[in-house]
Amino acid sequence: MRLVTDSNILFTFFWKNSYTRKLFINQDLELISPEFSLEEIKKYSEEIIRRAKISKKEFKDIRRELALMVEFIPLEEYSEYLKKASEISYDKDDVDFIALALKLKCPIWSNDKEFKKQNKIKVYSTLEVLKELNYGSINNEK
Secondary structure, three states, X not given: OEEEEOHHHHHHOOOOOOHHHHHHHOOOOEEEEEOHHHHHHHHOHHHHHHHHOOOHHHHHHHHHXXXXXXXXXXXXXXXXXXXXXXXXXXXXXHHHHHHHHXXXXXXXXXXXXXXXXXXXXXXXXXXHHHHHOOOOOOOOOO
């Protein structure tokens, strides 16, 4: 299953026992995100470290691991879809993810309810990804 992942999903990869982390390791997922997501991770690194209860070294190690599991796409590869994405999006922060999903013709993985307000791109929450991959019923969505 190929998915464009939003920044918040990428942030939860840093939580050691999150379902998100387990899903990233799943061989049935091909994960893609706009390159600027790496900047978002850097920008919020202190908050991620604090909330995930990890050291700066662990953060750097996990970030390296994340970069191997997710393909980060530069803006110039999907920029032609930005105009259409901005017409679809209800939140300016979502435009790049929608543009990339339009280009790749694949769904988005996000727990942000704003994404689901549009109806042009399929959006899966973590719980829906778990169900799609037949992980059974898991009630604690992280």
